[in-house]
Amino acid sequence: MNRSNQGEIGRSKAGADFLQLDPSEAEAGGLSDWLTERLRTAISDGRLPIGSRLPATRVLAAELQISRGVVTEAYQRLTEDGHVAGQGRAGTIVVAAPTHRTNGAAEHGRRGRGGAVLRNQGLVKPSKAKTPTWEAVVSAPGLDVFDSLRAAPARIDLTPGVPDLAAFPRAAWLKAERAVLGNLESAEFGYGDPSGTPAMRRAIANWLARNRGVAAHPEDLIVVAGVSQAIGLVAQVLTSRGITAMAVEDPGSLGSRQHLHNWGLDTPPIPVDEGGLRVDLLRESGAQVVMVTPAHHFPTGVVLDGERRRALIQWAAEGGLIMEDDYDAEHRYDRPPVPALRAMLADQVIYAGSVSKLLAPSLRIGWMLPPPQYKDELIGRKRLADLGNAALPQLTLAHLMESGELERQLRFLRRRHRTRRDAMSRAVANYLPSATVHGAAAGLHLTITFDGDVNDVELAAAALQKGVKTHPLSWHCQLPHAPGLVLGYAARTPTELTEAIATIADVM
CATH class of the missing domain: 3.40.640.10 (Type I PLP-dependent aspartate aminotransferase-like (Major domain))
Structure with a gap:
């Protein structure tokens, strides 16, 4: 009998029945990224529905034969994104699903400052409407402007005044x-x-x-x-x-x-x-x-x-x-x-x-x-x-x-929104350092203004072509005012907020 593969036969393969996770799929040094993305995708596509409990970090680490710190890091990222929450003895519970599915391959795309993943930066797919997507953002908004903007496709919607709908109790x-x-x-x-x-x-x-x-x-x-x-x-x-x-x-x-x-x-x-x-x-x-x-x-x-x-x-x-x-x-x-x-x-x-x-x-x-x-x-x-x-x-x-x-829901949302506000504030400081931030102490949105010759309607239209939806500040002004954008953060994860601000910086 050929015993040249005896070592392979005798060694058990790392993996888990839970979601059929196989750490051999991960790139070298990328176990936390891999596990985070696999769990996020499972939440998005419904295999981990809202209310389900994740395995204890010690149990999952043992099944996968990886460091418990890797699992802890993945759970922490999902917590910061608002997808899961630790609930004491009840364990780590899925509390919200992403509003769109993530693409695992996109995680290997270009990274922005600080290593933030910047997914597909190309134009969004053309709308089937008779007018281009960017025409939803106009300099003289009519009565249907909000309907038009709501119907315009976007990867990341920063429309102000929208709460975290995924967190509805x-x-x-x-x-x-x-x-x-x-x-x-x-x-x-x-x-x-x-x-x-x-x-x-x-x-x-x-x-x-x-x-x-x-x-x-x-x-x-x-x-x-x-x-x-x-x-x-x-x-x-x-x-x-x-x-x-x-x-x-x-x-x-x-x-x-x-x-x-x-x-x-x-x-x-x-x-x-x-x-x-x-x-x-x-x-x-x-x-x-x-x-x-x-x-x-x-x-x-x-x-x-x-x-x-x-x-x-x-x-x-x-x-x-x-x-x-x-x-x-x-x-x-x-x-x-x-x-x-x-x-x-x-x-x-x-x-x-x-x-x-x-x-x-x-x-x-x-x-x-x-x-x-x-x-x-x-x-x-x-x-x-x-x-x-x-x-x-x-x-x-x-x-x-x-x-x-x-x-109780309000207390939960305050913690969640604070994390997202902080993520957007950091992203603005990193990618748009010349912008002035207004309204960070409360609410569901930030307003940023710019010095110099910036047309905020054109900026919002260009951002929408890149898949990021915002309000130009000039929509909300009757008198002359500094140009700017009104950016809702409550309904987006910290990762999405960082990506959105980086995209706006790109089109500036």
Whole structure:
């Protein structure tokens, strides 16, 4: 018998039944890269579904006959990317899946500064639409601009205002929905109060008291289909009273301006600087109503400072009306968020918020807390708009709020978002060192501005051709302003964020 291969026959081959992992596939010195990518791919294609548990590092290392440190490093990378989370005795659990499949071969592509992988830098595949992909980014955006941009294909979507949809608490939602359905009376499936279900309004009142310092009676709240509907309802009430304009922050949300214009209101711009809204210029404008984002200005991230808050409250106390869009105030990372203006001047502030930035925009659940003199007319407009929000999602969300599950979700997201914000900040410092970063202390996006002759619309269009989707800052400006980009980070992994910023630097 030929015994020349006896050593090979007698030695067991390293490998694991778990995902049929075979470390011989890895390049020399690349075990951690190989294992990380194999696990990430398995999460992406569903072989490791959300909620599944990874083997203990010691167990997997023994099966693969590799160093336990290699497995620990791979798990750590997946944790930083937000795909898995350590949950004590429960082990390491898959908590989110990538929104697109990674290509293992692409990992061998060129690397940027610091060794960051920069995958396929070519043009994205042409859209089947009649217009090229880059034409979704235009210098004079129309009403359909957000739909066009949403439909444009991109490898990495940095659209601001989008939460981490992969982190939606599906198990908790299903559990809450089952609990609600188990106790729901048959009559509750009928038409309800257009203001919202009593349970939802109680839960919102308690949430605002705990998290925003706002004392509200449930009967004073109106449940709406997101802040966008609240803006539309308020605009209708104002026009019915002869008001023709609502002043807005500049820079300020293009989407909000579009809603106001749709209902016939002009939007005179009031500049925002490092202290927030210029209340002195608001007075000079003669405006009767103003919409503000005081806790975290969109898009610069400025917090309205104490002096400006006092001046704005004084302006309102003299007869002005404030619409407060508290769109993502809970997402603050350096300290607790500042109290809402509504907590300080109830009779002159229409307060609006939602769960779009906390759970998902698709829920279309928000709330409005108007002064008493506007409440009945707003409810009447809401009734005519849609007879009230769907009851079952309201009751499910109310259950999450009252059980404490929503606050646990918020704590989880803060940790996750902080990691992603830090990754984007580092990438901007490395690849775009001349850019100025705004709004890093809170929220779901960063705004960067550039000195010199930069056309941010052309830059955003060029980045989209390279597969990275952003908003040009000029979209959100009525007055002259430094060019820049508004970059959402909440829905992307640190690896993707680094790649996106490197791509933007390439097209600069």
